[in-house]
Amino acid sequence: VAKRTSLKDIARALGISEATVSLALNGRPVRAETRRRVLEYVDHVGYTPHPLARGLALQRSMMVGLVCPDTENPYFGSLVKHVSEHMSEHGYSLVLSLSQDNPQREADILKSFVDKSFDGAIVMPLDVRDNPAADFSQFDRFGIPVVFCTSYYASHKATCVRSDYYDGAYQLTRHLLETGHRELWYLVTADPDLPVASERLRGYAQAYRDLGVERSDDWVIPCDEVTSASGYEVVSELVASRPLPDGILALNDYMAFGVVRALHEKGVRVPDDVSVAGYDDVFYSRIAGTPLTTVRQDLDVLAQRCVELLVAQMRGEAPGTDEQVIIPSTLVVRQTTRDRRPG
Amino acid sequence: VAKRTSLKDIARALGISEATVSLALNGRPVRAETRRRVLEYVDHVGYTPHPLARGLALQRSMMVGLVCPDTENPYFGSLVKHVSEHMSEHGYSLVLSLSQDNPQREADILKSFVDKSFDGAIVMPLDVRDNPAADFSQFDRFGIPVVFCTSYYASHKATCVRSDYYDGAYQLTRHLLETGHRELWYLVTADPDLPVASERLRGYAQAYRDLGVERSDDWVIPCDEVTSASGYEVVSELVASRPLPDGILALNDYMAFGVVRALHEKGVRVPDDVSVAGYDDVFYSRIAGTPLTTVRQDLDVLAQRCVELLVAQMRGEAPGTDEQVIIPSTLVVRQTTRDRRPG
DNA sequence: GTGAAAGCGCTAACAA
DNA sequence: TTGTTAGCGCTTTCAC
Numbered sequence: 001v002a003k004r005t006s007l008k009d010i011a012r013a014l015g016i017s018e019a020t021v022s023l024a025l026n027g028r029p030v031r032a033e034t035r036r037r038v039l040e041y042v043d044h045v046g047y048t049p050h051p052l053a054r055g056l057a058l059q060r061s062m063m064v065g066l067v068c069p070d071t072e073n074p075y076f077g078s079l080v081k082h083v084s085e086h087m088s089e090h091g092y093s094l095v096l097s098l099s100q101d102n103p104q105r106e107a108d109i110l111k112s113f114v115d116k117s118f119d120g121a122i123v124m125p126l127d128v129r130d131n132p133a134a135d136f137s138q139f140d141r142f143g144i145p146v147v148f149c150t151s152y153y154a155s156h157k158a159t160c161v162r163s164d165y166y167d168g169a170y171q172l173t174r175h176l177l178e179t180g181h182r183e184l185w186y187l188v189t190a191d192p193d194l195p196v197a198s199e200r201l202r203g204y205a206q207a208y209r210d211l212g213v214e215r216s217d218d219w220v221i222p223c224d225e226v227t228s229a230s231g232y233e234v235v236s237e238l239v240a241s242r243p244l245p246d247g248i249l250a251l252n253d254y255m256a257f258g259v260v261r262a263l264h265e266k267g268v269r270v271p272d273d274v275s276v277a278g279y280d281d282v283f284y285s286r287i288a289g290t291p292l293t294t295v296r297q298d299l300d301v302l303a304q305r306c307v308e309l310l311v312a313q314m315r316g317e318a319p320g321t322d323e324q325v326i327i328p329s330t331l332v333v334r335q336t337t338r339d340r341r342p343g
Numbered sequence: 344v345a346k347r348t349s350l351k352d353i354a355r356a357l358g359i360s361e362a363t364v365s366l367a368l369n370g371r372p373v374r375a376e377t378r379r380r381v382l383e384y385v386d387h388v389g390y391t392p393h394p395l396a397r398g399l400a401l402q403r404s405m406m407v408g409l410v411c412p413d414t415e416n417p418y419f420g421s422l423v424k425h426v427s428e429h430m431s432e433h434g435y436s437l438v439l440s441l442s443q444d445n446p447q448r449e450a451d452i453l454k455s456f457v458d459k460s461f462d463g464a465i466v467m468p469l470d471v472r473d474n475p476a477a478d479f480s481q482f483d484r485f486g487i488p489v490v491f492c493t494s495y496y497a498s499h500k501a502t503c504v505r506s507d508y509y510d511g512a513y514q515l516t517r518h519l520l521e522t523g524h525r526e527l528w529y530l531v532t533a534d535p536d537l538p539v540a541s542e543r544l545r546g547y548a549q550a551y552r553d554l555g556v557e558r559s560d561d562w563v564i565p566c567d568e569v570t571s572a573s574g575y576e577v578v579s580e581l582v583a584s585r586p587l588p589d590g591i592l593a594l595n596d597y598m599a600f601g602v603v604r605a606l607h608e609k610g611v612r613v614p615d616d617v618s619v620a621g622y623d624d625v626f627y628s629r630i631a632g633t634p635l636t637t638v639r640q641d642l643d644v645l646a647q648r649c650v651e652l653l654v655a656q657m658r659g660e661a662p663g664t665d666e667q668v669i670i671p672s673t674l675v676v677r678q679t680t681r682d683r684r685p686g
Numbered sequence: 687g688t689g690a691a692a693g694c695g696c697t698a699a700c701a702a
Numbered sequence: 703t704t705g706t707t708a709g710c711g712c713t714t715t716c717a718c
Contacts, residue, residue: 001484369713
């Protein structure tokens with residue numbers, strides 16, 4: 001268990017002062033010969049500055065916190081991957097903490113990030129309208145920049161990067177209407193006013209309007225949970241009590257898988273009898289038994305923009321705004337939907 | 344952008360010395376009245392010690408690094424979740440960094456963890472026999488404890504926690520043999536000597552032996568990659584050139600999904616014509632079109648043991664050993680396999 | 687029981 | 703250009 005070499009060691013070995021070594025290492029003006037000797041020695045002994053000491057002196061830890069609901073969910077798993085990649089490109093360490101569908105935990109984690117003096121934080125908010133437990137004023141008070149990823153809380157003015165849920169749902173709905181679908185159910189959150197749902201519903205409704213197709217509010221189905229199990233249950237019941245629609249849209253791919261399964265069990269064929277579509281294009285959608293029609297979010301550029309915006313704020317190059325950065329979504333037509341036009 | 348309150352602020356406000364405040368906060372002997380005043384004030388202003396300063400003084404950062412191949416893969420996503428949970432229970436921050444199937448990156452990340460003086464590290468090794476780029480001696484030299492999770496490198500003597508691949512494959516194979524299967528293909532890594540493959544193959548072979556069923560080495564199929572696409576391609580080709588086996592086993596669930604898909608496209612019914620089984624029991628296996636027969640790894644206890652062992656080492660309560668901790672696996676029979684006994 | 691002082695390893699302001 | 707000094711915020715001897 002050796003001790004790491006410190007500036008002092010280097011200074012002593014080279015017969016110069018710590019300050020000079022520091023200057024040389026940080027590319028500040030020193031005699032060329034001095035720099036050469038320092039770099040050579042540093043390379044020789046494999047010295048790296050102690051980040052804690054550096055952070056303390058510079059008041060900057062080079063660490064950013066990430067609050068994520070759950071990496072077990074491949075949607076977030078993918079998002080975390082991209083955030084991690086882009087963050088390390090900028091030289092920051094990523095500290096991961098999971099909110100686990102618990103607003104109180106989300107708030108606690110956020111507070112702990114402030115307490116730990118991280119340089120910034122990225123938050124992937126839970127599906128709640130606002131998190132009353134989260135005291136965002138803390139962030140302002142100590143000046144730690146925050147960027148919201150995928151969604152945001154109305155109570156807090158911070159940058160938000162998310163994909164274009166409105167347009168994604170619009171493209172999907174329009175495509176289905178144009179291929180002869182008429183009655184499309186939309187499985188959404190219990191509270192349809194949540195951003196994740198409301199934006200999609202806006203796109204959905206707009207497509208109906210643009211194409212002059214009639215629509216009923218009964219087709220919007222609030223579900224207690226946005227899970228595969230929930231999609232399964234809700235559709236199992238619905239199919240027993242209502243006539244079949246032309247298609248069923250789900251808030252995300254997982255829910256759609258549950259829907260497909262429910263239909264399958266009831267002897268309803270997908271897409272022959274009913275079309276099904278999801279949202280997100282998680283990896284599994286491609287390789288599913290019947291590959292899923294869905295809307296792809298470009299998680300890589302989403303993460304990239306998040307990181308860029310946060311880094312700019314941390315560097316003081318840009319102020320924190322409540323700007324919404326919207327990333328385009330793209331329709332991916334696979335095999336759970338089919339053309340329903342007569343003839 | 345206010346400044347955080349420091350010990351000095353508290354000391355001044357209370358008219359006592361910094362040292363006393365520190366002692367009071369750390370539960371060291373101080374007058375009861377003093378402690379009360381300190382705690383009250385601290386609570387009042389919401390003070391938290393600066394972790395960088397604390398870390399510097401204590402030579403202990405309370406951060407551990409996690410090297411993970413890829414959180415986009417739900418197997419690792421799930422593992423990361425559990426590691427994160429257990430780590431935070433012990434008060435440590437988790438710094439995540441992805442090796443992305445690149446041994447050089449894995450090595451670089453490892454080195455950076457040492458350079459950053461993290462208190463310890465958990466490594467989920469890539470599927471390579473050994474990582475020549477990773478200089479594990481660094482860890483010993485600076486005394487940062489490492490625990491391997493799911494697999495290990497023979498070159499380095501460190502604790503390893505993994506599930507019982509041998510027994511999992513044994514249970515699975517035995518179950519299939521007992522239900523009338525005879526010819527079972529096993530899709531494995533290009534190098535069947537990797538721990539991930541060799542352990543499973545041992546269990547597979549042992550089951551044949553125990554039940555006195557004949558087996559051919561031709562049934563072990565090395566594949567360049569362990570992915571869904573690879574499973575799909577390999578089986579697509581094999582089915583065209585060989586008679587159908589009774590069942591096909593894959594190294595993990597993703598590969599198995601690819602196998603199912605390939606069979607499906609060739610008009611081979613699962614499980615009617617051929618049984619298929621995976622390994623891991625990733626979330627999707629439950630809700631797949633035809634729910635997958637697989638072997639479940641208990642990732643929660645796996646992660647828990649990893650964390651416990653690492654924490655013990657970081658606290659100096661336990662020495663680093665090269666002990667292998669093996670977590671039991673359990674067979675999960677679903678619908679991609681069926682009883683093939685005659686009659 | 688409490689305070690003064692030194693130290694963790696680094697950077698920055700100011701002299702020399 | 704380089705060295706000296708002070709300071710980041712905390713812990714910890716060691717006297718008092």
